[in-house]
Amino acid sequence: MIMKARFLGAIAGGLMLATAVPAHAERDTEKFTSLTIFGDSLVDAGNVFTASGGMFASPADGYFNGRFTNGYDYTDLLSIELFGAPTVASLQGGTNFAFGGARASNTNIFVPDLGEQLGLYAGYLADPANEVDRNGLYILNFGGNDIFNAPDDPVDADLFIRQSARDYAAGIQALNDIGARNLLLTGFPVADPLSLNAELYLTQELAALSLTSDTTLFRYSYLDFFNRLATDPGSFGLPPQRLDITCQLAGPAAIANGCEGIFSFDGVHPTAPIHRALFQDISSQFNLLGSVPEPTTWAMMIFGFFMTGSAIRRRQKIKVSYG
Secondary structure: OOHHHHOOOOEEEEEEEOOOOOOOOOOOOOOOOOEEEEEOOOOOOOHHHHHOOOOOOOHHHOOOOOOOOOOOOHHHHHHHHHHOOOOOEHHHOOOEOOOOOOOOOOOOOOOOOHHHHHHHHHHHHOOOOOOOOOOOEEEEEOOHHHHHOOOOOHHHHHHHHHHHHHHHHHHHHHHHHOOOOEEEEEOOOOOOHHHHHHHHHHHHHHHOOOOOOOOEEEEEOHHHHHHHHHHOHHHHOOOOOEOOOOHHHHOHHHHHOOOOOEOEOOOOOEOHHHHHHHHHHHHHHHOOOOOOOOHHHOOOOOEEEEEEOOOOOOOOOOOOOOO
């Protein structure tokens, strides 16, 4: 995979969509009281590392504490701000159920996808000591692996991503139905024409859900974030980002320097500075660390996505695991 084509490919124009906000009941607490994660390697806190006996995301390759980058990911940083500690992988006794390589669609036979991660969460809830936290925040971070592994045939690819969007939305409904009330989902993160179609399908599927009136759905656009990052990295406190080299290839000195000024750690995953920018952007956009706003100020499903131009390269035939 080539980073520029995948993550910061040229974007030729933009359209901002917003939908109506339903009635919203305030949380019982000023801040979130727990964090539960479902997703792929962008937010995997060590499940694949643990399951593989340290074979993947190995510290010998510069990865940090089982993460697929050189530091804490954005959900870890949010957890540290809220609770003073990073997220903990479910295989290590925590509530981060993300696995590198996971998809929104249940099509990966090697790792638990979204539906299977929800099954793992159901097993967690089977313990009488655990329960759904209506004041907790539930994050779903999927989509990259669905795009990367879509069939080459355009018709089959379209059917595949439609199903991915359908399964993604179904995960939101399932969590709502068991009592989760604060749901944050990220969009399909790859600068690829398929991602744009997938985002549209996801919008349609979300609009058809039957969420309770006291459920808040935060929808974050990776495509919007990466576009803004490419246009003005200084607005995130970052220097211009190198796309011609990964931090791993840059060598030990670059890793020791925190991979500053390099976008990707390994050619697939963003570096720790990018995760920090993500954390700051998501937290600020949805006021995740502040007091609860009045119901009338909630913005639901505000979603930036960008029409592709000719500068976005065609999806490559070689599939890589996002994650």
